[in-house]
Amino acid sequence: MVPFKIDGQSVEGKEGAHILEVALDAGFEIPHLCYNESLKPYGACRLCLVEVTRKGRTRMTTSCNHPVMEGIEVFTRSENVLRARRMIIELLLGMCPGDKLLQEMAADMGVYDVRFKKGDKDCILCGLCARVCDEVVGAHAIQFASRGDRREMVPPFGEATNCIACGACVVACPVNVVGMKDEGDERTIVRWKRTLKMKQCKVCGNYFAPWFQLEKFREKAKLPKDFYDTCYTCRS
Numbered sequence: 001m002v003p004f005k006i007d008g009q010s011v012e013g014k015e016g017a018h019i020l021e022v023a024l025d026a027g028f029e030i031p032h033l034c035y036n037e038s039l040k041p042y043g044a045c046r047l048c049l050v051e052v053t054r055k056g057r058t059r060m061t062t063s064c065n066h067p068v069m070e071g072i073e074v075f076t077r078s079e080n081v082l083r084a085r086r087m088i089i090e091l092l093l094g095m096c097p098g099d100k101l102l103q104e105m106a107a108d109m110g111v112y113d114v115r116f117k118k119g120d121k122d123c124i125l126c127g128l129c130a131r132v133c134d135e136v137v138g139a140h141a142i143q144f145a146s147r148g149d150r151r152e153m154v155p156p157f158g159e160a161t162n163c164i165a166c167g168a169c170v171v172a173c174p175v176n177v178v179g180m181k182d183e184g185d186e187r188t189i190v191r192w193k194r195t196l197k198m199k200q201c202k203v204c205g206n207y208f209a210p211w212f213q214l215e216k217f218r219e220k221a222k223l224p225k226d227f228y229d230t231c232y233t234c235r236s
Ligand code: SF4
Pocket: 122, 123, 124, 125, 126, 127, 128, 129, 130, 153, 172, 173, 174, 175, 176, 177, 178
């Protein structure tokens, strides 16, 4: 275990852990949008900024990807941190002014308006959808494209042919802009314009998951051909 301090309080984190996860576990509140404990840290939103003092030098850093180190002092609510956080949430809100979560987070930080030209996007470019798709599902169905103002999250070449419509990206998206619809025997992942036929359970008759997803899982786990003839509920 690595001993260090957060806002004057002594804490310990596992070797290799990052400041944000240790701080959250210890009950400190640090706003964050692109962090998910099941995924590698990415440092995209920059909301998790803190000040870290090490060997007498203090610098601002993102806490989600900064490793814990013996003897460091972390400040989560210094004047510099609060000022930088307000600027970041204002930039995010300027990019996606209609987003409810950003509006609430901004209000919590005392930011009620944006001082520069507002954009009309809804995606905060946190990358969580693509990271969960790559790191957990292994489908690699979406990725970032373009740079600067035109940067966006899209399926490669505009076609989500690798998407298995599992919905992991829908759950991971912190601002809820991916969207999934199950209608009859079809599931659509709205943002990626991917519609797949669902498999019907032989026992209860419910449509329970996309064929393509079940086939991929079955092949990967080398399961028998009839393994997914029944849904999870009827099988258990
Ligand atoms: S769609 Fe959602 S999860 Fe994906 S990058 Fe945009 S905000 Fe993040």
